[in-house]
Each structure stands twice: as C-alpha cells, then as structure tokens.
Amino acid sequence: MGATIRDVARLAGVSASTVSRALSLPEMVNAATRARVAAAVEQLGYAPNRAARGLITGRTGTIGLVVPDLANPFFAGIAKGVQARARRHDVAVFVADTDEDPTTESGLIRALSKQVDGVVLCSPRGSDDELAAIAQDTTVVLVNRAAAGLPGINYDNEDGMRQAVAHLVALGHRRIAWVGGPASSWSTQHRGVGLRNAVQALHVELAPVGNFAPTYEGGMAAADQVVATGATAVITYNDLVAIGLLARLHGRGVSVPGDLSVVGVDDIAMSRMARPALTTVRMPKQEAGLLAVELLLSLLDDPEAATTTHGDLHGELIVRDSTGPAPQQ
Amino acid sequence: MGATIRDVARLAGVSASTVSRALSLPEMVNAATRARVAAAVEQLGYAPNRAARGLITGRTGTIGLVVPDLANPFFAGIAKGVQARARRHDVAVFVADTDEDPTTESGLIRALSKQVDGVVLCSPRGSDDELAAIAQDTTVVLVNRAAAGLPGINYDNEDGMRQAVAHLVALGHRRIAWVGGPASSWSTQHRGVGLRNAVQALHVELAPVGNFAPTYEGGMAAADQVVATGATAVITYNDLVAIGLLARLHGRGVSVPGDLSVVGVDDIAMSRMARPALTTVRMPKQEAGLLAVELLLSLLDDPEAATTTHGDLHGELIVRDSTGPAPQQ
DNA sequence: ACACAAACTGCAACCGATTGCAGACTGCAT
DNA sequence: ATGCAGTCTGCAATCGGTTGCAGTTTGTGT
Numbered sequence: 001m002g003a004t005i006r007d008v009a010r011l012a013g014v015s016a017s018t019v020s021r022a023l024s025l026p027e028m029v030n031a032a033t034r035a036r037v038a039a040a041v042e043q044l045g046y047a048p049n050r051a052a053r054g055l056i057t058g059r060t061g062t063i064g065l066v067v068p069d070l071a072n073p074f075f076a077g078i079a080k081g082v083q084a085r086a087r088r089h090d091v092a093v094f095v096a097d098t099d100e101d102p103t104t105e106s107g108l109i110r111a112l113s114k115q116v117d118g119v120v121l122c123s124p125r126g127s128d129d130e131l132a133a134i135a136q137d138t139t140v141v142l143v144n145r146a147a148a149g150l151p152g153i154n155y156d157n158e159d160g161m162r163q164a165v166a167h168l169v170a171l172g173h174r175r176i177a178w179v180g181g182p183a184s185s186w187s188t189q190h191r192g193v194g195l196r197n198a199v200q201a202l203h204v205e206l207a208p209v210g211n212f213a214p215t216y217e218g219g220m221a222a223a224d225q226v227v228a229t230g231a232t233a234v235i236t237y238n239d240l241v242a243i244g245l246l247a248r249l250h251g252r253g254v255s256v257p258g259d260l261s262v263v264g265v266d267d268i269a270m271s272r273m274a275r276p277a278l279t280t281v282r283m284p285k286q287e288a289g290l291l292a293v294e295l296l297l298s299l300l301d302d303p304e305a306a307t308t309t310h311g312d313l314h315g316e317l318i319v320r321d322s323t324g325p326a327p328q329q
Numbered sequence: 330m331g332a333t334i335r336d337v338a339r340l341a342g343v344s345a346s347t348v349s350r351a352l353s354l355p356e357m358v359n360a361a362t363r364a365r366v367a368a369a370v371e372q373l374g375y376a377p378n379r380a381a382r383g384l385i386t387g388r389t390g391t392i393g394l395v396v397p398d399l400a401n402p403f404f405a406g407i408a409k410g411v412q413a414r415a416r417r418h419d420v421a422v423f424v425a426d427t428d429e430d431p432t433t434e435s436g437l438i439r440a441l442s443k444q445v446d447g448v449v450l451c452s453p454r455g456s457d458d459e460l461a462a463i464a465q466d467t468t469v470v471l472v473n474r475a476a477a478g479l480p481g482i483n484y485d486n487e488d489g490m491r492q493a494v495a496h497l498v499a500l501g502h503r504r505i506a507w508v509g510g511p512a513s514s515w516s517t518q519h520r521g522v523g524l525r526n527a528v529q530a531l532h533v534e535l536a537p538v539g540n541f542a543p544t545y546e547g548g549m550a551a552a553d554q555v556v557a558t559g560a561t562a563v564i565t566y567n568d569l570v571a572i573g574l575l576a577r578l579h580g581r582g583v584s585v586p587g588d589l590s591v592v593g594v595d596d597i598a599m600s601r602m603a604r605p606a607l608t609t610v611r612m613p614k615q616e617a618g619l620l621a622v623e624l625l626l627s628l629l630d631d632p633e634a635a636t637t638t639h640g641d642l643h644g645e646l647i648v649r650d651s652t653g654p655a656p657q658q
Numbered sequence: 659a660c661a662c663a664a665a666c667t668g669c670a671a672c673c674g675a676t677t678g679c680a681g682a683c684t685g686c687a688t
Numbered sequence: 689a690t691g692c693a694g695t696c697t698g699c700a701a702t703c704g705g706t707t708g709c710a711g712t713t714t715g716t717g718t
Contacts, residue, residue, distance in 0.1 A: 002443050002466055004704055015668050020706055030666060045466070047443045051380030051389065052704035055673040060380065070409050071598070076400045083399065083426045087437070092444065095424040097412045108416070114331050114376040115421065137331060137374070216602055243602055250604070269400070273545055273572055275579070275604045333674055344698050349676055359696060381674035384703035 003044035012040035023048065050092070063296060064094045064112040064119040066105065073268040074238070074285060078122055078143060081289020089297060102126055106134075113138035118300050120292045121145070125184070139303070141296040143288050145186050151299060151309035153291045157187055160281040160315030161194030164235050164263045165202060167279070167317055172326035173233040173261060175205040179222045179245065181214040181237030188237060191265070195235065207231050212241060219244020227254060232261065232326045239264035239271045239280055246274055246322065257324030267318055276321035283315050332373035341369040352377065379421070392625060393423045393441040393448040395434065402597040403567070403614060407451055407472060410618020418626060427454075435459055442467035446629050449621045450474070454513070468632070470625040472617050474515045480628060480638035482620045486516055489610040489644030490523030493564050493592045494531060496608070496646055501655035502562040502590060504534045508551045508574065510543040510566030517566060520594070524564065536560050541570060548573020556583060561590065561655045568593035568600045568609055575603055575651065586653030596647055605650035612644050 009016045014033060022029045022037040029037075040046070054060030065082050067075040079095060086093045096112055098105040102125040109126075113119055118139035124131060128147045134140055135150055142152030168176055178195055181188040188211065199206040207229040212218035219241035226234045226245065236242040242264030249256055256262055256276055264271060267282035291311040298307070338345045343362060351358045351366040358366075369375070383389030394411050396404040408424060415422045425441055427434040431454040438455075442448055447468035453460060457476045463469055464479055471481030497505055507524055510517040517540065528535040536558040541547035548570035555563045555574065565571040571593030578585055585591055585605055593600060596611035620640040628638070 005706095006704080016705075017669080017707075018667060021667090024706085028666080033666080045439070047440060049384075049704055050444050051383055052673085053706075054380055055378075055384075055675085055704085056706045058673085070399070070412065071402065071405045073400065073402070073405075076402075076405050079424075080399050080426055083424070084428070087425075092423055092441070093425075094421055095408075095412070096416075096422075097409055099413070110374075111376065112421070115379050216598075247602060247604075269545075270599050270602070273576060273599070273603075275576075334676095335674080345675075346677075346699080347697060350697085353676085357696080362696080378674055381703085382676070384674085384705090385676045387703085 002049075003046045005046070005048065007044055008037065008040045008046050011044065012036045059117055059300070060115070061090065062092045062094060062116045063293070064096065064109075064116040065122070066096045066098060066109055066112065066119060066124070067122040068098050068100045068105075068125065070095070070097045072240075073270065074266050074283075075122055077268075077285025078289040078292075081286035082120055082293055083289070084286070085290040085293040089293070091293075091297070098125075100125070106130055109134055110137075118296045120289075120296060123185075123187075139296065139299050141292050141299070143292050151295055153288050153295065153311035153313060155187070155283050155288070155313050155315060157190040157315075158194030158197060160265065160283070160317075161191050161235070162198040162201075163315065163317040164265075164281055165195065165198035165204070167319065167323065168233045168235075168261060168263065169202045169204055171233075171261065171323060173204070173231075174326065175207060175229070175231045175233075177207045177209055177226045177229045177231035177234040179209055179219070179226065179234060179236040179241055180211045181218075181241070183211045185214070191237065205231075212237070214238050214241060216240050216244035216247070219246070220248045223248035223252065227252065227260070232259075233263070233323070234260060235263045235265075237265065239266045239268045239278060242278055242280070242322075243270060243274050246276075246278070256322050259327060261323040261326070263323060265315070272320065274322070279320045279323040280318050281315040282318045284313055288313055331378075332375045334375070334377065337366065337369045337373055337375050340373065341365045388446050388629070389444065390419065391421045391423060391445045392622070393425065393438075393445040394451070395425045395427060395438055395441065395448060395453065396451040397427050397429045397434075397454065399424070399426045401569075402599065403595050403612075404451055406597075406614025407618040407621075410615035411449055411622055412618070413615070414619040414622040418622070420622075420626070429454070431455055435463075438463055439466075447625045449618075449625060452514075452516070468625065468628050470621050470628070472621050480624055482617050482624065482640035482642065484516070484612050484617070484642045484644060486519040486644075487523030487526060489594065489612070489646075490520050490564070491527040491530075492644065492646040493594075493610050494524065494527035494533070496648065496652065497562045497564075497590060497592065498531045498533055500562075500590065500652060502533070502560075503655070504536060504558070504560040504562075506555045506558045506560035506563040507535055507537045508548070508555065508563060508565040508570055509537065509540045510547075510570070512540040514543070520566065534560075541566070543567050543570060545569050545573035545576070548575070549577045552577035552581065555589070556581065561588075562592070562652070563589060564592045564594075566594065568595045568597045568607060571607055571609070571651075572599060572603050575605075575607070585651050588656060590652040590655070592652060594644070600647075601649065603651070608649045608652040609647050610644040611647045613642050617642055 005016045009019045022034045050061050096108045123144045131147045209225040212222045264278050264280040267280045271278040334345045338348045351363045379390050425437045452473045460476045538554040541551045593607050593609040596609045600607040
C-alpha cells in the first residue's frame with residue numbers, strides 16, 4: 001500500500017539508512033539532506049511501518065487495553081482516557097472486549113500480549129494467579145483491581161463510601177441499606193468494607209440486602225428488598241443499579257428523596273439525566289485511563305527505575321436530587 | 330518477551346521453516362514432526378508475532394476502527410459489534426477515538442492506515458474528498474456515512490423516519506416538530522429528507538426547529554423552541570437529544586406524552602430507563618459493526634470478487650411511553 | 659599543497675516470520 | 689544393486705525498517 005523507506009530514499013537520492021536517521025535522529029544528518037528527505041516524505045505521504053520498527057527495537061509503540069464491556073459507560077470512560085493519553089505519546093491502542101467472560105478474557109490477553117509492549121487490564125475477572133502468570137510474559141497495569149504485587153491504578157473505595165455515608169448521616173439518616181454488586185467483584189468487597197467502617201465510625205446502622213447484577217435490572221430486582229429493610233437511605237454498587245432502583249421505586253409509589261434517599265457510585269453520564277438526578281460518588285474514569293497509560297509507559301521505559309507502581313484515585317461525592325433529609329418518623 | 334519461532338525450532342530439533350509450516354500448513358509436515366513441534370509450542374507458550382508475518386504476507390491480521398466518541402453509547406455499540414466479529418475471525422482491532430474533531434480524525438486515520446489491513450470508519454466527519462484520498466491508501470469501509478463509491482454499511486434513515494411519522498399520525502398528530510443534529514452530519518440530512526417525504530405522503534405538517542448538538546444539552550436547548558412551534562409531537566435527531574428534551578419539558582411542566590409526544594432515534598440503553606421510557610427508532614448497532622467487519626474482510630480477501638460493497642440496515646420503531654394520542658384541541 | 663580531524667553517508671547485518679526451490683530420505687519396482 | 693517417484697525438510701531470500709562500522713567528503717591549520 002503505502003510508500004516504504006526505500007521509496008523515499010530513492011526519491012531523495014539517498015540511502016534508506018539516511019532516511020531512517022533523518023526521521024529519528026535529525027541532528028545527525030546534514031540540513032540540506034534532511035530537507036530533501038522531508039520533501040520526499042511529504043510528497044509520498046510516507047509514514048514508517050511500526051511493526052517493522054518493532055521487530056528491531058523491541059518496542060512496537062502499541063499497547064493493549066482489555067475491558068469487560070465497552071458498552072458499559074464506566075469502561076468506555078476509561079477507554080477514552082487511555083486513548084487520549086496514548087495518542088499524546090504517539091502510541092496506538094489495541095482494544096479487546098471480553099464480554100464479561102473470564103474464559104474469553106484470559107485467551108484474549110494471551111493473544112494480545114504477544115503483539116503489544118504492555119497491557120492495561122480493566123477490572124479483570126481472572127484469579128490473582130492467572131494475572132501473575134500473565135505479568136510474567138508482558139508488562140501489565142491493572143485498573144480497578146489490586147492483585148499481589150502487580151502495578152495498578154485503584155479507586156479509594158473506602159473513602160468514597162465514607163463520603164456517601166457522611167452525607168446521609170448529615171441529612172439525618174440512621175439506617176442505610178446497601179445493594180452490593182457481584183459477590184466475586186473486588187470493588188464490591190472493598191466498598192462493603194468501607195461502608196462497615198463508616199457506619200461504625202458514625203454510629204449508624206447498615207442493612208445489606210445482598211448481591212445483585214451490576215445493571216439496571218439488578219437495581220429493579222433489589223428495590224423491594226431495600227424497602228423491606230425499613231432504611232431511609234440506600235447506597236448501591238453503581239449508578240446503573242441506582243437508576244434501576246429509582247425506576248422500580250417510582251413504580252411502587254415510593255418518593256425519592258422524600259421517602260428514601262438514593263446514592264450511586266461512578267457518576268456515569270446517565271446519572272445526571274435520571275429523575276431525580278442521582279447523587280453519586282464520582283469515580284474519575286478518564287483519569288484512571290490516563291494514569292494507567294503513564295504508569296505503563298514508565299514501566300516500559302525502565303522497569304527498575306519507575307518511581308511508582310501504583311496510582312490512587314479519589315472519588316468525589318456529587319450531590320444531586322436523589323438525596324434529602326431523612327423523613328420524620 | 331515471548332519465544333520466537335527459532336526457539337521452538339531449536340527445542341523441537343527442526344528448522345524454523347518446519348515450525349512455520351507445522352502451524353500454518355499442517356498436512357504438509359510429517360505427523361511425528363508435527364507432534365514434536367506442537368509440544369515445543371505448548372511448552373514455550375509460543376504465539377507467532379503477527380507484525381513479522383504481516384511484513385511478508387502483506388496481511389497483519391489487524392484492522393482499525395475510528396469512532397468520533399467511545400463514550401457515546403451509539404458508537405460503543407458499534408465498537409462492540411466490530412470487536413466481536415473481528416475476534417471470531419482472529420483479527421485484532423486498533424481503536425481510535427477522534428473526540429469528534431475532524432482534524433484529529435484525518436491524522437489518526439493516516440497513522441492507523443499504515444499498520445492495519447483495512448479500516449472501519451464510523452460516521453466520519455471528513456469531506457468526501459478526504460475520504461476518497463484515504464481509500465487510495467488503504468481499504469476502507471464506512472459506517473453510517475455514504476460517500477461516493479466507497480463501500481459502507483448504512484441505516485435506512487428514510488424508512489426509519491417514515492415509521493416514526495406513521496406512528497405519530499396514527500395517534501392523531503398533525504403537526505410534528507423536528508430537532509435536527511449537526512448541520513454537517515450526513516445522517517441529519519438524510520433523516521430530514523425522510524421526514525419531508527413522510528409528512529408529505531401522510532398529509533401532515535413538519536415544523537423543523539433547527540440544528541442542535543447531538544447531546545443531552547442540545548435537547549435541553551431545543552425544548553422551548555419545540556414548544557413554540559405548537560406541534561403536538563416531536564422527533565429528535567437521536568435519543569440523547571430526546572432525553573435532554575424530556576428533562577427540560579419536565580421542568581417546564583409540559584406533560585409527555587399528554588401534551589407532547591417525543592420520539593428519538595438510536596435506542597441506546599439509556600432510552601428505556603428514561604422517564605417516560607422513550608419511544609425510538611432502534612438502529613441496530615452491533616449488527617452494523619458485524620457487517621462492517623465482514624464487508625471489510627471480504628474486500629481484503631478479494632477486492633474484485635466481493636459480492637457486495639454495501640450493507641443496509643433497517644431501523645425498527647420501539648414504542649414505549651413517550652408517545653400517546655394527540656391532545657384534543 | 660598536504661595532513662588530519664570532523665561531519666556525513668552508505669554498506670550490510672539483523673529483527674521474526676514466510677515461502678519457492680532444491681536436496682535428502684524413504685519405499686518400491688525392476 | 690539401481691532407478692525413480694513421492695514425501696519431508698532445510699536453505700536462503702524476502703518483507704520494512706534500524707544501527708554499528710567503515711568509507712567519503714569537507715574544511716581547517718600549517
């Protein structure tokens with residue numbers, strides 16, 4: 001298809017080596033020659049073939065990104081962040097969507113890891129052992145998942161939950177329901193821990209209603225159980241669940257926030273469009289992607305000297321219309 | 330990082346050529362040899378480096394996907410479809426997000442086109458000429474955009490609009506407002522044409538209110554103008570706009586569908602969660618991605634013999650709660 | 659005019675694969 | 689034993705780049 005370095009060399013009347021140097025080590029070649037090369041490059045619309053370069057240098061200028069579901073706005077946000085930062089570093093991104101399937105996941109990661117310099121793994125479902133095995137083969141950065149010793153970017157789930165609880169307590173709530181996500185999920189566990197710590201510190205009650213799918217339907221399914229707890233406020237695993245909950249509560253004639261306050265986690269675009277607009281703990285998604293890329297590239301540059309192997313991101317409570325004063329008993 | 334074909338060859342006690350053949354043309358090598366090679370491959374966890382293969386065969390087994398915004402659920406859906414089908418064909422996918430910026434777009438496409446076999450361009454903003462130029466360099470499949478002679482997958486926008494109008498007319502509406510998307514957008518233009526044809530055929534009135542950003546904010550901005558038209562129903566460029574409209578109408582005390590019926594286009598996940606749940610013309614997103622990959626791969630296989638160069642996707646009206654009988658005057 | 663260093667540029671090998679061609683080996687008929 | 693076909697396997701060239709090393713210019717001092 002495109003022109004090769006030899007085409008450029010011929011047109012500029014120099015050798016391929018000179019073209020290569022003119023492009024990557026400009027100060028090493030005579031200004032006049034450099035100009036001729038530049039003209040030839042321009043005229044042919046030449047761009048080096050990264051794959052070929054990768055064979056020599058061992059760096060392809062390509063990273064991989066593995067996400068459970070691109071259609072999930074949370075992951076889409078992270079993907080966008082990864083994208084943006086990678087582009088700035090002139091690095092291309094392979095994206096793979098595992099469809100939330102752990103089997104697909106490990107296969108995809110293996111296949112991907114052969115053709116990229118490193119991989120960003122978003123909320124991987126695989127076991128710690130599997131992840132460790134992958135990290136043997138290639139450089140890995142985890143996002144939203146901590147696993148023994150592997151570098152990663154994580155959200156401070158405990159603190160986010162603390163903020164949510166503090167907000168509700170300030171509004172007078174004394175009994176707070178908790179709708180968990182998938183039991184196996186790393187962040188469900190951490191959010192649960194954060195909640196227990198927070199309610200204990202603030203001397204209020206926690207009423208967990210179990211584990212639900214991290215979806216709109218999951219929220220719909222949880223609604224009745226939440227009402228049954230008698231809690232005046234509820235915190236859900238994520239915004240999708242909260243929005244499903246809102247819908248079912250509306251159907252049941254439960255007023256939000258009049259009868260029940262609702263807090264989600266993530267702050268996806270949909271949340272401010274919900275009715276009532278959802279109070280939620282915003283988890284910075286693009287930032288996670290940006291940081292993951294920075295971390296990965298620095299590890300790639302010099303695995304030893306990397307100043308840090310972990311990033312920590314803080315959630316921020318966004319107060320909207322789904323929370324209000326606890327109803328008078 | 331990973332083992333090379335020579336490592337495998339050494340371990341199996343054969344030459345690199347034999348390993349290569351054992352993997353790609355198994356019947357050509359002796360069963361016993363093949364078994365030794367297979368064992369060595371297994372032991373080393375070897376996977377061929379696609380980039381190197383690409384240099385020889387001219388096929389890297391990689392395609393590119395360019396979308397305006399990954400965080401937009403419409404494009405995320407298409408990306409998922411592309412993903413899924415590509416994986417089935419054992420093809421990797423580079424994804425690039427242009428952030429809706431035409432300048433970024435052309436640069437990205439150029440860079441991408443050097444390292445992939447072909448590119449899927451989603452709703453590209455570039456001019457027909459720019460697209461034609463790109464198609465010179467690499468194999469291109471357009472999605473949601475027709476440009477002179479280039480292969481593509483498109484939605485039948487005219488028919489979708491016809492369905493929407495027919496539904497509203499059946500409900501007794503006689504004056505329908507139309508909130509357009511970006512003026513430069515190909516699909517805005519086609520939807521406009523479809524609408525004009527439909528209202529003419531059904532003898533009702535169309536009240537266009539201009540062009541708006543294809544976002545929640547765009548819908549908020551359009552609301553007052555829609556009300557001012559005196560129409561009893563409105564069709565919006567897409568669901569995001571419709572949902573923004575819904576929010577502002579709610580704020581204005583306009584009842585939907587009591588006072589005004591609202592129809593969107595796309596059917597993103599958010600639409601069934603809106604209040605009221607949004608009636609919309611569902612545009613199959615994953616299918617578009619699937620078809621685009623099939624088309625691209627067939628063009629790559631044999632540019633001449635490709636049985637078809639275009640795919641057509643039909644929208645389907647999903648009736649929910651945002652449309653109802655026209656109010657009695 | 660001559661020697662010598664500095665600044666460029668080209669040659670050739672290499673990265674990890676694939677593939678046409680030719681050589682090696684096997685088995686079988688003569 | 690010899691010839692011959694058929695099956696496997698290895699050699700070597702190739703893809704598009706990069707880079708160590710050596711050769712060619714050029715300019716400067718004497």
